[in-house]
Amino acid sequence: AQSVAQPEDQVNVAEGNPLTVKCTYSVSGNPYLFWYVQYPNRGLQFLLKYITGDNLVKGSYGFEAEFNKSQTSFHLKKPSALVSDSALYFCAVRDISKGTYKYIFGTGTRLKVLA
């Protein structure tokens, strides 16, 4: 069955340090992978996506993610964290090859950037 795992409920990082939010997936076929962010009292916002091509994708607000097919991972990264990056982050996958339009979201990782 298709699934997405975000193994960490919360990640704490000091401002200015690099951050990583982990995501692994399990789908049959080629995955389309996404990261979304949810700020308090605001809707989910798109950050970046991997469809095909270069394994390193760059997105909004200085975030990037690396698609690793052998490890079935799509970790979100940022070289230097800001306090304003504190939010809830969701990884999502859409399995195109199955012919379904379903998106599967992870349970979310709360990122806390400490000043």
Added chain:
Amino acid sequence: GAGVSQSPRYKVAKRGQDVALRCDPISGHVSLFWYQQALGQGPEFLTYFQNEAQLDKSGLPSDRFFAERPEGSVSTLKIQRTQQEDSAVYLCASSSRDTTYEQYFGPGTRLTVT
């Protein structure tokens, strides 16, 4: 420009009542999704429309859930005979073209069934 809007923002229903939740997607967006988000969980897919056609309803949890998008713009999610387990935030998202494009989410409707 205007984003995705949903109404009402909050809804309290007594068990057994029917509810209707509305989604106004971004104008011109072809794709429309409904999700259910329980507390502390990620959004869970309910159904997908491409224009007025409902192409995937595999996530609807029971036949009490029904969605429509008759003119390919506004969509309504209806829940009949609500149960306590239906309490959740219902999210609507739209996308400009096919489903490989990023989704724009509305603020959600928080449904509480008492």
